[in-house]
Structures are given as structure tokens and as C-alpha cells.
Amino acid sequence: MATSSPIGILGVGNLLLSDEGFGVHFIRYLNRRYTLPDQVAVLDGGTSGIMLAPFIEDVRLLYVIDTVAVDAEPGSIHCFSEDDVRAGNIQARMSPHQVGLLEILDICRLRDKAPERVRMITVVPADLGTGIDLSARLRPRLAEVMAVLTNLLAGENVFPQEKETACRA
Amino acid sequence: MAQRIVVDPITRIEGHLRIDAEINNGFINKAWSSGQMWRGIETILQGRDPRDAWIFTQRICGVCTTVHALASVRCVENALGLEIPINAQYIRNLVLSLHALHDHIVHFYILSALSADIKKTVQLANSLSNWPGNSAKRFKAVQEKVQSLVDSGQLGPFANGYWGHPAMTLPPEANLMAVSHYLEALDYQRKADMALAIIAGKDPHIQNMSVGGVTTAINLDNENTLNMERLYWVKQLVEEVRGFIQQVYLPDVIAIGALYKDWLQYGAGVTNYLAVPDMVLDTKSDSFDLPGGTIMGGDLGTVKPFTSFHDPYFRDNVVECIARSWYDGDWTKSPYKEDTIPKYTDFQDDGKYSWIKAPRFQGQPMQVGPLAQVLIGYAQGHALTKKYVDDVLARISSLAKVKVGPAVLQSTPGRHVARAVRAAMLADLSLKHWDLLVDNIGKGDLEIFNKPTFPKGEQLGFGFHEAPRGALSHWIVIQDGVIKNYQCVVPSTWNAGPRDDKDKPGPYEAALVGNPVAEPEKPLEVLRTVHSFDPCIACAVHMLDPQGRELVKVKAL
Numbered sequence: 001m002a003t004s005s006p007i008g009i010l011g012v013g014n015l016l017l018s019d020e021g022f023g024v025h026f027i028r029y030l031n032r033r034y035t036l037p038d039q040v041a042v043l044d045g046g047t048s049g050i051m052l053a054p055f056i057e058d059v060r061l062l063y064v065i066d067t068v069a070v071d072a073e074p075g076s077i078h079c080f081s082e083d084d085v086r087a088g089n090i091q092a093r094m095s096p097h098q099v100g101l102l103e104i105l106d107i108c109r110l111r112d113k114a115p116e117r118v119r120m121i122t123v124v125p126a127d128l129g130t131g132i133d134l135s136a137r138l139r140p141r142l143a144e145v146m147a148v149l150t151n152l153l154a155g156e157n158v159f160p161q162e163k164e165t166a167c168r169a
Numbered sequence: 170m171a172q173r174i175v176v177d178p179i180t181r182i183e184g185h186l187r188i189d190a191e192i193n194n195g196f197i198n199k200a201w202s203s204g205q206m207w208r209g210i211e212t213i214l215q216g217r218d219p220r221d222a223w224i225f226t227q228r229i230c231g232v233c234t235t236v237h238a239l240a241s242v243r244c245v246e247n248a249l250g251l252e253i254p255i256n257a258q259y260i261r262n263l264v265l266s267l268h269a270l271h272d273h274i275v276h277f278y279i280l281s282a283l284s285a286d287i288k289k290t291v292q293l294a295n296s297l298s299n300w301p302g303n304s305a306k307r308f309k310a311v312q313e314k315v316q317s318l319v320d321s322g323q324l325g326p327f328a329n330g331y332w333g334h335p336a337m338t339l340p341p342e343a344n345l346m347a348v349s350h351y352l353e354a355l356d357y358q359r360k361a362d363m364a365l366a367i368i369a370g371k372d373p374h375i376q377n378m379s380v381g382g383v384t385t386a387i388n389l390d391n392e393n394t395l396n397m398e399r400l401y402w403v404k405q406l407v408e409e410v411r412g413f414i415q416q417v418y419l420p421d422v423i424a425i426g427a428l429y430k431d432w433l434q435y436g437a438g439v440t441n442y443l444a445v446p447d448m449v450l451d452t453k454s455d456s457f458d459l460p461g462g463t464i465m466g467g468d469l470g471t472v473k474p475f476t477s478f479h480d481p482y483f484r485d486n487v488v489e490c491i492a493r494s495w496y497d498g499d500w501t502k503s504p505y506k507e508d509t510i511p512k513y514t515d516f517q518d519d520g521k522y523s524w525i526k527a528p529r530f531q532g533q534p535m536q537v538g539p540l541a542q543v544l545i546g547y548a549q550g551h552a553l554t555k556k557y558v559d560d561v562l563a564r565i566s567s568l569a570k571v572k573v574g575p576a577v578l579q580s581t582p583g584r585h586v587a588r589a590v591r592a593a594m595l596a597d598l599s600l601k602h603w604d605l606l607v608d609n610i611g612k613g614d615l616e617i618f619n620k621p622t623f624p625k626g627e628q629l630g631f632g633f634h635e636a637p638r639g640a641l642s643h644w645i646v647i648q649d650g651v652i653k654n655y656q657c658v659v660p661s662t663w664n665a666g667p668r669d670d671k672d673k674p675g676p677y678e679a680a681l682v683g684n685p686v687a688e689p690e691k692p693l694e695v696l697r698t699v700h701s702f703d704p705c706i707a708c709a710v711h712m713l714d715p716q717g718r719e720l721v722k723v724k725a726l
Contacts, residue, residue: 015228016213046234048373050275054359110314111352130213132225 007158008059008115009036009149010052012045012066019125019138023065029142034160040153053104057113061156063149064101064120074126075137077144082118121148171198172689176696186665186704188677189516190695192686197695200674200681202665203516204525212509214655219245219647220380220621222655226643227374229657235268235369236636237643237657238378243454244643245380245621247478248630252452254616257382259606260395262448262458263403264369264377265634266599270410271361271372272637273539273592274354274418276703277585287312290342297420302353303346311349335687339428347425350417357413364406367399382618387610397607404603411596414589422589423561427568429582436581436698438680439534440467442541443663445483445642446475447635448598454478458598459635460554462545463530467579472548484631487642487658489526492670501529501670504644504656505629523667527675528658536676537639537663538702540578540587547575553597557590581680584701623650636660638703664702677702 009030011023027044036042041059045052056062068078085102108114123145126137134142150160176188189201214222223241227234239261246253287308294303339347362372368385370376377385388394426433446461455477462474475483490501497510516522527534535541546554558575565586566572578587626649633642639660646654666675674682677699684694 016225021228044374046228046373048234050355051271051358051362051373053355054362057355107352107355110311111355132213 006060007040007063007153007156008055008061009040009042009063010045010055010065011043012047012052012064014047015132016130018127018129018131018133019123019135020067020128021132022067022123022125022134022138022141025134026065026142026145030146030160033163034146035163036160037158040158050104050107053108056104056115057108057111059115060117062115062118063152064118064122065145065149066120066122067125068120068122070124072124074124075141076124077141077148078122078124079148080120080122082120085120119152121145121152174686174689174692174695176692176699186699188681188695188699189518190681190686190692192689195685195687197681197684197686200678201518201522202525202667202675202677202699203523204665211655211657214652217652218650219248219623219645219652222643222645222652223378223380226657229659233268233272233636233638233641234373235264235365235375236634236641238375239265240632240634240636240641240643240657242378242380243478243632243634244630244645245632245647246630247632248628248645248647249380249621249623251381251619251621252454253382253619254614255452255609256387256606256614257617258449258452258454259602259609260368260377260383260385260617262602263599263606264365264375265447266595266602267361267365267368267407268372269595269637270407270414270592270599271358271365273588273595274361274410274413275358276637277354277418277422277588286342287345289340290345293340293342293424294346297424298416300416300420302349302417308345308349311352312345315348339425343424343428347421350421353417354413357410360406361410364403364410367403367406368395379618381621382616385617387615387617389610400603400607404600407596407599407603411600414592414596419561419589419593422586423564423568426561426565426582426586430565430569430571430573432582432697433573433577433580435684435694436584436680436701437467437579438678438682439536439674439676440579441465441530441533441535442544443530443535443537443640444542444545445633445635445640446477448602449478458553458601459542459594460546460549460551461542461635461640462549463535464541464544464548465533469544469548469575472545474545474549478632483633483642486531487528488530488532489528489656489658489662490669491526493521493667494523494526495521496526499670504631504642504658505646505654507654507656509656525662525666527666527669528663529669532671534666534669534673534675534679535663537660538584538587539591539637539639540584541639542635543587543590544575544578553594554590557593561586561590581684581698581701584703588703623647625649627653639663661702661704665704677704 011027013021013023015021015024024044024046027042030042043055070078082105105114123138123141127135172192174190174192187203187205190197191199214225223238226237226241229237287305290308291303291305366372377383386394389396442464444461446457446459448458450456450458460474462472465471488501488503489507492499495511495513497512514521543554543558547558562573577583628647631642631644633640641660642658644656645652664676668674680698681695684698686692686694
């Protein structure tokens with residue numbers, strides 16, 4: 001349980017607000033269709049903040065699947081490194097009290113426990129209304145984000161295996 | 170000349186809690202608290218199976234997933250009149266106390282500093298506690314790390330902290346100690362989290378709730394179920410967390426209470442308090458280890474308990490009012506009878522200005538949270554509450570060199586003190602309920618679930634839980650086995666809600682009035698008072714925003 005996993009895949013978002021839950025939908029998609037080697041840990045982080053620190057501190061390489069508010073076509077996929085995010089002044093935090101991803105990474109770094117690299121794979125949402133399903137626009141992005149992630153993982157010599165009896169829900 | 174400041178948003182995530190404050194001669198004379206996002210999530214539940222509701226309600230909030238699972242199964246059980254096995258009560262009690270420990274620890278450590286004298290820090294820390302982390306070596310390492318963060322120009326978690334602000338009066342040594350403990354706190358948060366995951370399957374989003382009990386199978390001979398090895402693992406983790414609370418969290422809060430003694434006069438606001446009983450001791454949910462009830466007008470003599478999960482004193486007195494909220498109408502109704510029809514206007518000082526409804530009890534605004542729970546327990550003579558409150562007040566008095574009584578808890582720093590007291594009580598109680606569970610299993614009782622049956626017709630039920638931010642209640646109307654109506658009255662709705670039809674302000678709004686504001690451009694004092702409530706209006710959206718949003722707008726009126 002407390003073993004350290006070199007690679008972490010973290011999906012975040014709110015399942016009750018349609019496309020805002022993309023990261024969570026992605027983790028479900030991944031778990032349903034693929035098996036991953038033991039050194040990869042997968043977490044549905046929901047909308048947790050600092051509570052995610054224990055997961056993040058255990059990994060050397062972190063992939064975050066999230067939605068993003070950039071001025072671009074809904075459904076478009078955007079990848080960021082931690083430096084991109086810092087340079088672009090992307091802030092997910094608004095007060096000294098509640099912390100976002102960058103602050104969690106800073107805190108982990110102060111504790112000498114931050115991942116070496118962080119990659120964010122994000123999509124622009126089409127619908128943020130109340131609802132538990134992805135919009136038709138974003139549903140096909142699950143497979144596309146999986147392709148992006150598969151490529152990145154290949155660079156680490158990690159290859160997700162498709163399950164033979166995957167439930168094609 | 171009056172000035173108006175707008176702090177928008179005050180929590181992590183865009184557009185959730187906006188605070189407007191009118192400042193006159195350096196003091197706030199009027200405030201508005203506005204929820205900037207619609208919470209229509211209950212509508213998702215209509216037409217669904219009541220047994221599934223808890224899975225959805227867990228997703229309402231990012232901080233408090235567990236609490237909505239618990240309140241949800243309790244409201245369905247209440248509607249059905251369903252008892253649950255005692256093992257399930259104990260397991261739920263462990264789940265709720267572990268969740269709360271995890272939560273309280275992480276929300277306190279928000280202070281920091283750069284210019285501390287290491288030797289003085291060690292002296293200060295050692296005068297408060299003999300915690301092994303209070304060493305010169307450790308403090309020096311923390312100071313160097315924080316300094317390198319500052320040198321890099323990336324203040325990270327300490328940006329927007331208004332360092333050097335005139336109202337930031339802690340000595341640097343206290344700040345350094347707090348930062349060091351902040352960084353250590355994450356280790357103990359993790360232990361509480363791990364203990365929770367052992368019992369509840371995973372966290373965030375626990376997996377072991379069920380209407381009628383829990384799904385934590387107990388089999389002492391099976392390594393895949395709850396067995397003695399796992400139970401002892403949980404116990405060891407809880408004992409470590411308890412050590413941190415006793416030796417670090419409580420002493421730090423005592424120090425800050427004493428160092429900010431001037432602030433003990435500010436931030437009381439609404440002094441009607443409401444807490445619900447929890448840590449259940451029987452299958453019918455009629456006896457508890459944590460008392461609940463009400464106090465009116467700040468007078469501990471008015472305390473009146475809620476005696477069971479079925480108490481009509483709670484059920485018949487809770488209403489919500491939408492006179493000042495962005496919904497269609499201006500009614501005041503029981504949550505059973507509410508509808509949720511959005512009708513947005515813009516921000517109107519004297520009209521509608523929030524997405525949050527205004528909950529009321531017998532027509533009064535009520536403050537909820539650890540302070541409410543601690544005062545209500547203290548007023549009822551609850552032994553564990555009295556023990557910790559009296560001890561903490563004596564230690565604050567001795568450090569501050571002025572005698573303080575329970576009255577000072579009704580303040581901005583008092584809310585922090587009460588949260589630490591509650592954490593200490595919950596650490597003790599989680600060990601007690603661990604013993605109760607193990608004793609009962611030892612008697613051969615392995616029951617964890619009573620099957621619910623849904624009769625034809627309509628049933629009404631309410632379920633409550635004393636969550637880290639205070640009294641949470643879920644209200645359900647079941648028709649022929651499916652959900653007809655569902656409402657969540659959450660702690661931050663009680664505290665952050667707007668005015669009502671009689672123009673009575675909510676607890677955040679009232680607590681801000683009379684607070685001094687030294688520099689309107691940097692309204693540290695506003696954040697301090699609002700943060701003492703531990704706001705979680707950020708419940709909901711989690712999106713990367715490439716535009717750093719402006720935190721504060723100031724305009725002259």
C-alpha cells in the first residue's frame with residue numbers, strides 16, 4: 001500500500017459538472033480498457049487539492065489529466081509541462097488557504113518529495129452544466145488523450161495492454 | 170469616506186465565494202457574502218434509486234467527499250426507519266473521525282515566515298512542546314528551503330499571503346515554527362488518510378458505505394477483509410496522528426491564540442450555534458459520544474440538545490430562505506418541500522446577490538462548525554470537551570498572561586482553537602471506537618448490513634453528520650422506491666449564506682462587521698476572519714485557469 005510508484009496518472013475534475021469531470025472519466029476509461037504495469041499508479045482525484053499530496057509525493061513522473069480554460073476550440077487537447085504552466089502564469093489557486101496543483105508541487109518540493117517531471121494533458125470543455133456524462137464533443141477525446149498518454153509512456157518504456165474482455169460501455 | 174472592497178474569489182477556485190465589505194474609518198461596517206456558482210447538483214438525483222445517492226453526493230465537494238456519503242445513507246435509513254448493525258456504526262465512526270483528523274490537520278497550517286532566529290524558534294517551540302521535530306537542525310533546514318523559494322522569485326504556496334502586512338503580528342520565530350510544522354503536517358495527514366483507506370477501500374471517494382450498514386467485510390481469517398492485522402495497522406496510524414495533534418497542533422494553536430490575544434475580541438458574528446450529535450453508540454442512533462444541540466444568543470445557559478437521529482427539534486425547525494438568493498421566488502421552506510429553480514439577476518446589495526440559500530433555525534441564522542460543537546458540548550458538561558477546553562484556556566491564559574474563559578472562543582482565533590480541540594477529541598474517540606469494534610468482533614458478531622426494503626408510497630427522511638466544517642444534513646423524499654426530491658443543507662451554506670427575508674445577515678457577513686482593516690488594498694483581516702470558518706465553497710470546479718485572477722478590487726464609495 002505504501003509502495004512508491006515511479007509513474008503516476010492522476011485524473012482530476014468534478015463528475016457532476018459534465019465535461020469538468022473529464023479527468024475522472026478518463027481514469028475510468030483507462031481502468032476499464034487497459035492494464036498497466038505495477039510501477040504505474042492510477043488515481044481518480046476528484047476535486048481534491050492538498051489531499052492529493054501523498055499520491056504526488058510517491059511518484060517520480062506525474063501525468064495529470066484535467067480540463068483547461070484557454071481560448072481554443074472546445075475539445076482541443078493541450079499538453080503542458082510544469083514550466084509551461086508557471087511561465088504562462090496558469091493559476092489554479094486563489095488564496096493562501098486553498099491550494100492548487102502548483103502549490104502542492106511547491107510544498108512537495110519543500111519536503112524534498114516532488115516528482116521530477118510533471119506533464120499535464122488537458123482538454124477544453126464544451127459543456128460545464130449539471131450532469132454526469134461527457135458531452136458528445138468530448139467523448140471521442142478519451143481515446144485521443146489515451147493515444148497521447150500512450151506515446152508519452154512509450155518514452156518511458158511503459159506499454160499499456162488492452163484488456164481482451166474490456167467492457168465497451 | 171467609505172471604501173468598498175471586493176474579494177473575489179476568496180477560495181481556491183474561480184468565482185466561488187465573493188466577499189464585499191464596506192470600510193469606514195478603518196473598520197468594516199457592512200459585509201456581503203456571495204456564492205458565485207450555482208449548486209444544482211441535487212437535481213441529478215431525482216428519479217434515481219435512493220441506495221445509489223451516496224455515490225453521487227460524494228462528488229459534490231473536493232474536500233469533504235466522505236461526509237456526503239455518510240449523510241446520504243443516514244437520510245435514506247431515516248426515511249425507512251432502518252436500524253444498522255453496531256459494527257457498521259463503529260466502522261462509520263472510525264471513517265468519520267479519520268476523515269476529520271485528516272481534514273483538520275491540513276487546514277490549520279497556513280502561516281509562514283522568512284526572517285526567524287533559529288535559536289529563538291527552538292526556544293519558543295520547546296517551551297510549547299517536546300516534539301522531536303522542534304530541533305535547530307530541522308528549523309534551519311526549513312528556513313533555508315523557504316529562503317531559496319523566495320530567492321527564486323516563486324513564492325508558491327506563500328504568495329498572496331500579504332507578508333509584512335501591519336496586521337501580521339506573529340514573531341518570525343512563531344512563523345518559522347508554523348512552517349516547519351506545516352511541512353510535517355502532511356506526513357500525519359497522510360497517516361490519517363492511509364488509515365481511512367484501509368477501512369474504506371480508498372480515499373478520496375470512499376467505497377464502503379451502504380444504505381443499511383457498510384460493505385467492510387470482517388473476517389479475521391481472511392487476508393482480503395478487515396482482519397486483526399489491518400485493524401492494528403489502523404490503530405498504530407491513529408496513535409501516531411494523535412501524537413502529532415497533542416504535541417504539535419494543540420500547542421501551536423495555543424501559542425497563536427495567545428500571540429493574537431488582541432484578536433480574541435473580533436469576529437464573533439452570529440452567536441447562535443448549531444451542531445448535530447455524532448459518533449453513534451447504538452443501532453437505533455439514540456446515543457452518542459459527541460453531543461449536539463443549539464445555543465442561542467451566545468448564552469451557554471440556553472443550550473438544548475438534539476437527542477437522536479430522529480429528533481423533531483431538528484427536523485421541524487430547519488428551513489431555507491431564498492429571498493436574497495438567485496432562485497425563483499422569495500419563499501422560506503423546509504428542505505423537504507424545496508425546489509431549485511435558478512433565476513439570476515446581477516449583484517444587488519439590497520436584493521438578490523448569492524447562489525447560496527439562507528438556512529435558518531426557528532427563523533434565526535446559526536453558526537456551525539467546530540466552535541459550535543465545542544461550545545454546545547461544553548455547555549452540556551460533556552466531560553471530554555470540558556477536559557480539553559479547560560486545559561487549552563489555562564495554557565492560553567498562562568502564555569498571554571491574562572486570564573481567559575470560554576467566552577473568548579467566540580472570536581476569529583477561537584474558531585481555530587475549537588478546531589484543534591475537536592481534533593484532539595476525535596483522535597481519542599477514534600481509539601475508543603476502535604476498542605469498541607474489536608471487543609464486539611471478539612464476541613463473534615460479524616454483522617455489517619441490514620437489507621433495506623422500499624415500501625410503496627412516500628417516505629421522508631433526514632440524515633445528519635457533524636462534518637469538519639459543521640452540521641451537514643441531507644433531506645430525501647422517496648416515492649415508490651425512487652428519489653422524488655433531495656436537498657443538501659451543507660455547513661458552508663449555514664455559514665456563508667446571505668441575508669434572509671428579514672434582512673438578517675449570515676455568519677460570515679456578521680463576523681466581518683467591526684473587524685479593523687489596516688490596508689484596504691490588502692484586506693488580510695477579511696481573509697483571516699473568513700478563513701477561520703475554513704470555507705469550502707470551492708466545492709465543485711477544478712479547472713486550470715491561465716489568467717491569474719485579480720484577488721481584490723477596491724473602490725471608494
